[in-house]
Amino acid sequence: MKTWKGYQKGVNLGGWFSQCDYSEDRFNNFITEDDFKELTSWGLDHLRLPVDYNLVETEDGQYKEEGFARIKRALELGHKYGFNMILDLHKTAGYSFDPGEKQSGFFGNEALQERFYRLWEEFAKRFGGYGDKVAFELLNEVVDKEDGAVWAEIAPKCVERIRAYAPTTDILIGGYWHNSVQAVRDIPMPMDEHIIYNFHSYDPLLFTHQGAQWVDDMPADYHMEFKGSMEDFCAYAKAHLPAKLAGTLSILDYKGNLDSAYFEDLFADAIAVAKERNVALYCGEYGVIENADPANTVLWYKAIHEVFAKYGIGRAAWSYKEMDFDLRADRLKPVFAELKKYF
Template identity: 50%
Template sequence: MKEFKGFMHGVNLGGWFSQCNHTDERYDNFIKEEDFATVKSWDLDHIRLPIDYELVETADGQKIEKGYERIRKAAQWCAANNLNMILDLHKTCGYSFDLGYKESGFFDDVKLQERFYKLWESLAENFKDVFAGSNNEICFELLNEVTDQSYCKKWNAIAHTCIERIRKIAPTTKILVGSYWNNSLASVKDLDAPYDENIVYNFHCYEPLVFTHQGAPWVGKNMNPDFRFPLKSKYVDYTKMTSEKVGQIGTAFSAFAADATVDVNYFETIFAEAVKVAEERNVLLYCGEYGVIEKATPEDTLEWYRLISTVFNNHGIGRAAWSFRQMDFGLSDDRLNGIRPELIKYL
């Protein structure tokens, strides 16, 4: 499988320009220049930079130049630390993966879709050459985590049109496209064939969800905040607790003995189809998010990263961990101080 050179080991800067209250105080203080040096000190090669449309657009779609300047500043800090960047549109007007933001209508409203295309044309025009004169590279990620499977056909068509319009401005910039079910591995196969050789299939992996999101109140209907679930629980317990807490049967549990526990073979199994699809279509494959909630023990967190990293490395899959600071998954947070020197080896 092709290797996504320059984007093999990364981290998300979630919560800075996205999933936040969009104030200058947040923009100025949540992530700072020295954090880019920390990312580099972890021996990483890139950042994924999620942005919401509110950073760069007013409510009626007018350009906010100060937001563009903030992205340029982030690119300067990347260049100073020899880091590449993925510019991820985490929320567009009319759509967010998080229903709490009450964005709706995007997949059925041609006006909202046109606004999306124009936003990407503007982003492409402003940032296609943002690293000119350096050895660094920027990639564009069209939209974070399409949710419903019912959007699949519409999303493929929207993505195709958006890529066509970006290509008139940035003909060779790599463009990341994810599928439905929040960029799940199981949905990679339903992405359209790559538009050209510079398309990247993007997936996210938080499996097994009942472990990585233990105690997360936004998951399922019965996930209480004090719920805890050790990584090395038996598959029979994974099946039971996933059904009870998440509301669905977890991926691939039935492929293993009921009394066995999660190991490298689990991740090889859930990755297999997406890897095969990428190889057959000769397209780059990338994991834009993966991680473990802060409620898991540091020891379990370290072991999960070790297991999934082994499979990433086995297949040459680039990735960016979620997330650098806070956001319920913070890799730089104090809770991981004791294991971080070991943990960063698996990013």
């Protein structure tokens, strides 16, 4: 299993060029050079930059030079302050991981797929010359397993199109179920030696998303801890959550304690696949919602970090600022010195 050098410890710049109101004020002021300076004290080697297609494309597919210029400036600010950068296409025309975005049709529409390929060719032409300082992430979070087979055809085609302009740029490919670690085995075989297998981990979801308003049936005032046995964790959830939501835990086979052993078990098959295929693993998003108790947030980060570090899995925490997972939040200041050890 490879280790992806230069991309071991990172943070997401979520909400800047994606999942936002796309206003000039947002683009100009949400993250500034001062934030890049601040991040130099966090012990990181890279940053993940999510961007939506409408930053750089009109609705009819015309390119917007000002959007590409913003990406270029962000990449160069990252390099100025010593960070490698991941350019993540968070949303493409016809597809978003968030149903509220009302983007649909991508997986059944060859014209939208061709538009996706052309956009990546454009990114490759413009940003493929940065060498190993910039990596490309094809698409954030394919949701439905039913789309997995089509995605397994689209991703290699896109890599081939990129390679005409960026032959050695590292490219991240994820699976279905929101880039679930359980979907890593179904990611296509690596097309070349510069492919990275990507997954996200907000496990167990009932802890990391406690009180999340976008989770169906989740009470806004729900709180729980990350400690003890999985049996106790499940019992608490069943006693305090609607049956349908608590029932999502029934798919978990793990019976041990909530510590690094949980993540060791959860990641085991993905690690085996990475070893079999001699490919690096990368966790592009992981984190704990701001509703969680800060001390328990630290426990969760410590547990997942131990497995990342043991197997050389690169990662980027979600997210630097706001986005319901704010790592700069006042609530975390008393524990931040400890927390940032586990990015």
